[in-house]
Amino acid sequence: MTTFADKAISYYSSLEAPAGLPPGIGVMNPYQEPEVQRIVREFFTKFYSDTTPRVYVLGINPGRFGAGVTGISFTTPQNLDRYCGIPNSLPPTPELSSRFIYQIVEAFGGAEAFYGQFFLTSLFPLALVKKGDNGAPKNYNFYDDRQTTETLWPAITDTVRTQLTFGAARHVAVCLGRKNETYLRRLNDQQGFFGRIVTLDHPRYILQYRSKETAAYIDRYIRTLADCLA
Template sequence: MTTFANKAIAYYNALAAPANLPPDIGVMNPFPKPAVQQIVEEFYTKFFDDNKPRVFVLGINPGRFGAGVTGISFTTPQNLRRYCGIDNDLRDTPELSSRFIYRIVEAFGGAKEFYSQFFLTSLFPLALTKDNKNYNFYDDRATTEALWPAITHEVKTQLNFGYNRRVAVCLGRKNETYLRRLNDQQGFFDRIVTLDHPRYILQYKSKDAPLYLERYIATLQECVEET
């Protein structure tokens, strides 16, 4: 039986960086590294070894301190150990988004329960950099246009892991513009709901983080009930 885990592991092990990006845009691809391949296999085998469709929760593209290091969306090395029970020798990294996301994971009863219902991913699955800083695929038109075929292909391929088409969750208000454009072109999801991006919340609205946390939990719970 081919499971969600089998498909995800094979996908990430074969993931390659596009060659057509503007010359000043870098790509971080951690997946050829043996340590990351081991993490990916352990993570997906532990939490996705079934055929249950998940609600897709889609960010922009990974940060260089989260999935850019571990290969697991919104997950730093230390959160991989602390919340997922997956040991690793990777250096701990600072990542605001991961900090917020794992508060959500814990609110749902922990990683096992959360990942039985949701799949965290991004429109583009590899971290982008410019001048050694995080970069978003939509930060300039040339990068967006260069990556759009890849974004379409990568999202479509990941949906084959096993997804619930009734609803998707978009992280980031600007990201919503591009996910809706993609959905208008491809018809992947019946409905899209949008939440503010975790990085935005902790960087600019940290005093209101408890309110955003409640909003996340309520929205995600509604998505589960809808499906």
């Protein structure tokens, strides 16, 4: 029996950075690092060693301090240890999205309960970066310029199509981010991957611009995700 974990581990271990991106756009591929390869094996073996379909929750592309470091969506090294029980030697990194997501994970009863029902992923699987005004890299989204979007569109299509084979509950998908919704709906119109799409505000947006309303957003997340399981 080939499990969700088997397929996911094989996929992530074979990821390569795309060619032909516009000048100044870089890609982080942590899956070539031995420590990340170990983390990916341990994470998926721990939470996905079965054939149970999951509801997919799709972000944009990983941030450089979350999956860009750990290889696990919306998960910093410290949250990987604290909430998933996977110690690691990676340096701690700050990421607002990870902080919010693990409040949701805990509200669902913890990592085992949450990941037993959901799969966190992204339309494009690798972190994108661009040099900021101070010369340091900053997060970049695949939709931040048209050339990057169109260059990556075939890879985005292949990414989602392949990840569906892990074990997707295809009646619904949860989209994280209002602008991301435009592109997921475009993809779904082209490919018919999901029966319907429901959208939630992106965790980074919530904590950066609506932090005083965090409790209300957590409640909205929980109700929406629970509805998707019905």
